[in-house]
Amino acid sequence: MSLFNVFDITATGMSAQSMRLNTTASNIANADSISSSVDETYRARHPVFAAAMQKAAAGQNESAVGVDVLGIVESSKPLNIEYSPEHPMADQEGYIYKPNVNVIEEMTNMISASRSYQTNVQLAESAKNMLNKTLQLGK
Amino acid sequence: MAISLDKAFGLHPAGIEVRSKRAEIIASNIANADTPGYKARGMDFQKALAQASQHQQSGMKRTHEKHFDVRIESNNSVDFRVPNQADTGDGNTVDVQLERNLYLNNSMEYQASVQFLTGKIKALRKAITGTGQ
Numbered sequence: 001m002s003l004f005n006v007f008d009i010t011a012t013g014m015s016a017q018s019m020r021l022n023t024t025a026s027n028i029a030n031a032d033s034i035s036s037s038v039d040e041t042y043r044a045r046h047p048v049f050a051a052a053m054q055k056a057a058a059g060q061n062e063s064a065v066g067v068d069v070l071g072i073v074e075s076s077k078p079l080n081i082e083y084s085p086e087h088p089m090a091d092q093e094g095y096i097y098k099p100n101v102n103v104i105e106e107m108t109n110m111i112s113a114s115r116s117y118q119t120n121v122q123l124a125e126s127a128k129n130m131l132n133k134t135l136q137l138g139k
Numbered sequence: 140m141a142i143s144l145d146k147a148f149g150l151h152p153a154g155i156e157v158r159s160k161r162a163e164i165i166a167s168n169i170a171n172a173d174t175p176g177y178k179a180r181g182m183d184f185q186k187a188l189a190q191a192s193q194h195q196q197s198g199m200k201r202t203h204e205k206h207f208d209v210r211i212e213s214n215n216s217v218d219f220r221v222p223n224q225a226d227t228g229d230g231n232t233v234d235v236q237l238e239r240n241l242y243l244n245n246s247m248e249y250q251a252s253v254q255f256l257t258g259k260i261k262a263l264r265k266a267i268t269g270t271g272q
Contacts, residue, residue, distance in 0.1 A: 002159040006166040013170030020173070049174040064167040067174055116172055119235060123166050126246050130162070133253045134155070138260035 003134075005064060006127040012052060012066030013120040019047050019069050020113040024106050031101040036091045042099040044075035044106075075100055147263060151256045153191035157184065158249040164217060165242045168233050175229040179220040179238070187216035 023045045030042040052068040077100040085094030161182045171177040222232035 002156075002163045005163045009163065009166045009170045013172075016170075017173070049171075051171050051174050051177050064163040065171065066167065067170050112173070116235075119169055119172070119239065123169055123242060126242065127162060127166070130159075130246055130249050130253075133250050136257075137253055138257055138264075 002064075003127050003131050007124055009064060009066045010120040010124040010127075012068070014117055016047070016049055016067040016069050017113045017117040017120065019072075021110065021117070023047055023072060024110045024113060027099075027101045027106050028103060028110075030099055031103050031106075032098070034087070034089050034096050034098055036089045036096065038079060038097060041079050041097040042101070043079075044077070044099065044101045045072050046075065046109075047072050077102075148256060148259055150188070150192055151252045151259075153188060154252045155249060155256070157182075157187045157191045158245055158252065160187070161245050162242065162249070165238050165245065168238045169235060169242070172231070172233045172235050172238075175231060177231050177233060179222070179233045180217055181220040183216045183218065190216060 027044045033042045035041045048070040050068050050070050052066045079100050080098035082096050082098060083094055084090060084096055087096050090096050161184065164180050164182055168179045220232060223234055223237070224232075
């Protein structure tokens with residue numbers, strides 16, 4: 001019964017979006033984590049989504065595919081380096097290193113992720129209603 | 140007069156089958172709404188329904204393992220959608236609003252089919268028992 005596959009697909013969507021919310025939360029929480037060297041500085045993290053083609057090919061149908069999180073990549077944008085010698089975290093030359101997190105970008109990411117999550121939940125809900133109606137067929 | 144259940148239910152069982160498949164395809168589009176490079180898929184409903192009803196009525200039986208499987212694959216009614224927007228920046232062609240509406244539409248039609256089937260089953264039951272209970 002294909003309708004049960006809807007639950008599997010929306011579940012992959014929900015877990016991918018919650019992963020995205022996780023990274024967004026981590027990015028915003030660490031937006032002001034200052035460090036005293038380039039290597040130790042936090043960098044913005046983002047998940048990489050891909051359609052789960054291999055799993056679909058293993059099953060019978062390739063038309064309906066879920067989402068896979070391939071991994072999480074760190075942003076390669078330049079860090080914000082500031083000269084403030086009076087800062088307790090400043091290095092020997094007086095610089096502090098701020099993460100390359102763009103808070104505005106993260107906020108829009110958060111809204112997009114939570115809307116996508118909600119959409120997936122609503123799809124599962126309506127698939128549930130359709131199955132319920134089918135179970136009561138003939139009554 | 141013999142009652143043939145297949146004939147009594149008409150096209151509705153095939154319709155339900157195709158609609159549940161369609162729900163799956165639309166769900167996969169929405170789940171992949173944020174996947175870069177994903178191309179939205181849609182179903183040619185008429186073609187799929189014709190295939191499903193044919194499949195139901197006439198399927199060639201394989202009586203030997205070396206016979207060819209001549210069943211029609213139900214997948215060839217699925218195709219890529221023509222996107223409204225030419226380029227969204229990441230190669231994704233899913234229009235979530237459109238897909239939501241199609242899903243809702245599909246779900247209503249599914250429930251309508253179920254409703255029709257319920258009516259037919261009730262009528263048959265009435266014919267059998269004479270009371271409709």
